[in-house]
Amino acid sequence: MVLLSDKRNASSSTIPDPFISARSNAPNRQAIALISDHGDPADIGREEAGGQNVYVRQVGEALAKLGWQVDMFTRKTRADDATIVQHSPHCRTIRLTAGPEEFIPRDRLFEFMPAFVEAFRVYQAEYHYPLIHTNYWMSAWVGLEVQKTHNVQLINTYHSLGAIKYQSVSNRPAIANTRLKVEQQILEQANCTVATSPQEQEALRTLVSSQGHIEVIPCGTDNKNFHVMPKSEARSQLEFRPDEKIVLYVGR
Template sequence: MNNKKHLALISVHGDPAVEIGKEEAGGQNVYVRKVGEALAEQGWIVDMFTRASDAQQPKIVEHRSNCRTIRLTAGPEDFVPRQEIFSYREDFVREFLEFQRDREIDYDLCHTNYWISGWVGLQFKEKLSIPMLHTYHSLGAVKYKSIQAIPMIAATRLAVEKDCLEQADCIVATSPQEREHMESLVSTKGTIDVIPCGTDIKHFRAIGRQEARTRLGIAPDAKMVFYIGRFDRRKGIETLVRAVGQSRSRNDERLQLIIGGGSRPGRSDGIERDRIEGIVKELDLEEITTFPGRISDEDLPYYYAAADACVVPSHYEPFGLVAIEAMASGTPAIASDVGGLQFTVVHEETGILAPPKDVEAFSAGIDRILSDPQWQKQLGQNARKRVEEKFSWNGVATQLSDLYLKTLADSKDAVSKATA
């Protein structure tokens, strides 16, 4: 890129610089950080804006040349549940505009992530006259179908999501399934491009299983089922635990269930972990179940490689980053047959798809893979190949860069025609 462009990546509630595995730190945080870094390598000047959630954290974190996270003060500098952050949206807009003015930066375009950021981006589009692109990461219209207690913020969220689709210059869907949901459940208006999420195929690699198990202290002949992610009811961890409880393999002394992910006592994820531990105890699975807590970026590839299967039992996932991390590591995923997981996981080729919340189906999937090591190995090899071909971060960033440049060109043409 001859003339470097300034990009504002907006992720109000998902801090790109935060330690992954903490509360409210999951796939979106990884997506924004990795996309930002890869785009910087390709010549963009990338500022990633988020809300300061800890007064002790630095306000600016430099990740690499031309890529940094900027934490704006919007509300208390403390953890705020996601559903309450929208209350501080106007503070965030004001702080962003002050930062831009003080630093004398003219952003060429913004790319917002999640509906709260989408509202913010629509303000920037209007106030700064810059193009706006948006990635949902999760659609309220889909999410609210799978839960009984609809939050008070639901109507606001649905309205903002509709405005984003109809008013943004382009929506970035992470799978064909997500695009279909937008068109059928949100609005028939709007421009949508499909660009998947990615993964670091050098970091998540086909490490030898025995090497991985030796490092982690796992027996060479163990039958290991692995989950990694937030403790949240929508992640379906209960389905996994009950599936293991029904599995034919549960009486095999080699079976190990590892449920990884951070949690904070008293917070929503800590409460959910307590509930899951209660179910483990109820099903008498305590001896085979381990909760290692937050797993470091350094160790995570070894957990994936050590596993016979990685289970992603979410009630809904617009993409499903864990699935491709596992697949990149040569481990098949047993995943819910929903959303983007239908795109990332190819049933009986790179893993197994099962209906969400279907304990019997997940149990059968676990049994199939654990009972057939040769098939499990073939699934893993197919999975690695699929990730190499479709889901590297550099490839994702190239597609996004091309889309940004096209959007800028289209915007310039529209302005020229309007003033002609």
């Protein structure tokens, strides 16, 4: 991974010099955009960073290997973070300035999404992304706003559903109604919604909307980290006794 030192505001009218154009950087590749408003694909392990960050990063890098130029957009949360992080020759994370350059809890982040849209439009005007893959409901809102003014194909992955989350919450946050409305809009208006399991597809149909196109595409597994090995060796590495009972949960 190479961190580029250019820290100019991504919402300015000038694109950082090392990347004058995705087309000149990769003339034979079509540039596409992934948006992950709060889940920085270049940053794993910080507060509220986890499954979505990994998912978007891995999808982006896989698409680059398949021949795309992939630009992954997220919100800049620290002033000293690089504006652009280059992961591979054709896959990069671009951090946009939208509100204070500091961590903001997700339930208070939506008010800064209009600024995110405007910052993203600078890149859209330069690179003409024909396809945008949004992740999470706030990113979906960004995609819907961009689609109003640009001819783009819109794909969305929810990662979590307010329609499910709020069933077990006694006091809904103020943003709840907005989230539920956007979750319905994106399902009905996106060109495709990616559900990561049949159960998610069922929840979308029963709790969100009967309209819209859904494709079930399960999450993959990184075989470098997760692979078959002798049980005795696994127990030894985890410092479990040979006869010790273990309860394992795998999920996100």
